Amino acid sequence: MKLKRLVFLLVLAFVLTFVAACSEKGTEQSSGTETPKDEEKVLNFTNLEAIPSMDPSLATDESSFVYLAATMEGLYRLDASAKPVEGIALNHEVSEDGLTWTFHLREDAFWENGDPVTANDFVYAWRRAVDPATGSEYGPYMMNGVIKNASKVSAGELAPEELGVYADGDYTLVVELENPTAYFESLTTFGTFLPLNEAFVEEQGDKFATSSDTLLANGPYTMENWESTSNSWELVKNDKYWDASTVQMDKLTFQVVKEVQTAVDLYEEGTVDRVDLTSDLVDLYSTDDNYQITPDTFVYYIKFNQTTNEALANKNIRAALSRAYDKEALVDEILNNGSLVANGIVPADFTPLPDTGEDFREVSGDLVTYDLEKAKEFWQKGLDELGTDAVEIELLTDDDDTTKLMVEYIANQLETNLTGLSVNIKQVPKEQRLDLDSKMDFEAQVTRWGPDFLDPYTYMNLFVTDSGNNKMGYSNPKYDELVFATASELATDNAARYQNFLQAEKILFEDAAIAPIYQSSRAQLVSPKVQGVHINPFGPTYEYKWAYVGSEE
CATH class of the missing domain: 3.10.105.10 (Dipeptide-binding Protein; Domain 3)
Structure with a gap:
């Protein structure tokens, strides 16, 4: 259980580092050791609803951003302390006036199909997010007034090519801002700013991001056995991910369960490893060793x-x-x-x-x-x-x-x-x-x-x-x-x-x-097996990159 005072102190520490205000909710933790390497490492979870969208430009809700974060990677990713750490970007520089950010990208990042992840993938994705033809809600919301010309592009007054983002070669991304933005680095960890492989997206057309076959991962996991109406799906370790050696899980499974009692029954029988509790069940489980309030x-x-x-x-x-x-x-x-x-x-x-x-x-x-x-x-x-x-x-x-x-x-x-x-x-x-x-x-x-x-x-x-x-x-x-x-x-x-x-x-x-x-x-029951799942104070609620299976003993 995380105490509110601890949350606030972590918030304050992060504020001092990144200027913009923030908070920290911590990591699900409990005693245990990692699963032996010769056993398949699997964790099983429930979700309250089907995933509304796996299109970074169209996603607007918690579930969508959780699975986008698991299958894709932007310039930076949030670590256990909710601090941006290396993603596709190794580092960046900011001009003296705070208006130009230059990101230096790694050259060992690849899409699931083997294509390299380049600066052009970010340019294409960000332009697509503010293009009125895309119909994105978050593109204008996140970029207007922040990235140069975003407001005019989203209003149809300028072409998407006028957005203040361009590639200086394959591995240097330059972003021009409307005004100095203290929190811009944290913005780059958010799902709307994920890159997209232009050739793949255009090839899929209207089918893009509607099933596992029409998705292309560049993050820790790939999405498997999913369609837009699916009530279950899997995240499977992506061997093409540049940091695959850090990813310890072979697979994470998810099933839609809207009835809390049904989810608790599944937890009790060991079928799932984490459930949210409703008020009528809190008193029943509040003394359980695996009960947590987050x-x-x-x-x-x-x-x-x-x-x-x-x-x-x-x-x-x-x-x-x-x-x-x-x-x-x-x-x-x-x-x-x-x-x-x-x-x-x-x-x-x-x-x-x-x-x-x-x-x-x-x-x-x-x-x-x-x-x-x-x-x-x-x-x-x-x-x-x-x-x-x-x-x-x-x-x-x-x-x-x-x-x-x-x-x-x-x-x-x-x-x-x-x-x-x-x-x-x-x-x-x-x-x-x-x-x-x-x-x-x-x-x-x-x-x-x-x-x-x-x-x-x-x-x-x-x-x-x-x-x-x-x-x-x-x-x-x-x-x-x-x-x-x-x-x-x-x-x-x-x-x-x-x-x-x-x-x-x-x-x-x-x-x-x-x-x-x-x-x-969140009042939850969380199995001691669940280790290394970070809970973010903003953006995707859960971060699964560093998940691993601990001992239940």
């Missing part, structure tokens, strides 16, 4: 689509909904896994202020709390403005067990506390929810966000006007101004950037744009 930086919240429901376009109605459910009871009784109440969007123990070292969440404070009296006041104001005494909303959610319990609780609280409200729950598989979100085909939605890099910008940029991850019709020019300034004129003044973030977060909740629910933790 803090997360995921924040769950309700997003209100202001374009599809007249009531949700009303700020008072949104403000009422945001305050009408008891979050403390939710985390203590429904979740019961160490999760924390969320009263803002930037999580606790994630980013200390650079000038004082105080935690961002503590300084920003509780911006929207459970307050039944205020909720009813806002509700009545909203109803009066709408000229009605009844409101009906549809709440879109994932269909796993934990989400089902949480959403049923929230819906019941809302209907009980706000007279005249009807909440219709729409549960769908995660992949379908993401598709409906992308199309803005929902009214209210329970979603979550985990950081993609080590800076508050990873949360605050979600809600700027027309952001690829906004998808709810929210727009506030002052909010946009504050957030954009952190990546432009204030780019080199980290203390001032954080003051902007603090102001912007307050505006977000004054507008009742979203309703925060909780900051998650």
Whole structure:
């Protein structure tokens, strides 16, 4: 079990090294020794859903980025301390003005098919991610305002070839930035910045990344026995990987199990080696030697689509909904896994202020709390403005067990506390929810966000006007101004950037744009066999490169 204080100290240490704020959640550890070399080394896991996408340009969710990280490698990779270490890049240089980054690539990295990994693979992939024709959400989100010309390329005002990235020979990649970006090195570890083999991608066409046969790995593992609708798949050691000697696992297997009790039964019989627990099982297993609570930086919240429901376009109605459910009871009784109440969007123990070292969440404070009296006041104001005494909303959610319990609780609280409200729950598989979100085909939605890099910008940029991850019709020019300034004129003044973030977060909740629910933790049973699986504070939740099998004795 990892203590929150330890997490914070590791965060602070990483901040001092990389300027941008960060955190550390550690590594799954327990006593044991490695499996004898003559035995096949296999670990078995469950997944809550099918993998939505294995296309680095199109992936937007936790599961996708976990398996992209396992099968591919970018310029750098996060180690056990969440620090970037050598990937395809051996090292890099930054110009004095902070605008030009030159990466020197290794010459012993190869694709699964034997092709060398070159600087041109990064150029092609990054251009593809911001090309409007690709339809990427993360390409513009991650690169706009960071890489030179990305905003204009993603808006269709410039050709993708004008993006500030080019190859200086096969093994030197040059990146030009719009502004100095303190966290750019950590950005390069993220899935959107992975390289792609142009010839292979173009040959596959629309079939690219839809099955094992249409994927091409350059990372620790290859993906086997997978199709886009698969409920099981395998990661198999990639012998073509430049650092294959470090990879100790022969195979990792995964199967989709949405019912937690079913997953626990599989764990008890030794079929799988790690499971997440729901609240009803925490008390049963909390004294088990293999029980762990791992803090997360995921924040769950309700997003209100202001374009599809007249009531949700009303700020008072949104403000009422945001305050009408008891979050403390939710985390203590429904979740019961160490999760924390969320009263803002930037999580606790994630980013200390650079000038004082105080935690961002503590300084920003509780911006929207459970307050039944205020909720009813806002509700009545909203109803009066709408000229009605009844409101009906549809709440879109994932269909796993934990989400089902949480959403049923929230819906019941809302209907009980706000007279005249009807909440219709729409549960769908995660992949379908993401598709409906992308199309803005929902009214209210329970979603979550985990950081993609080590800076508050990873949360605050979600809600700027027309952001690829906004998808709810929210727009506030002052909010946009504050957030954009952190990546432009204030780019080199980290203390001032954080003051902007603090102001912007307050505006977000004054507008009742979203309703925060909780900051998650994972209550798990983890077999002592599972060794060397790093848990990242941002990007892919799990890092499997350094996994190995320990003794269960």
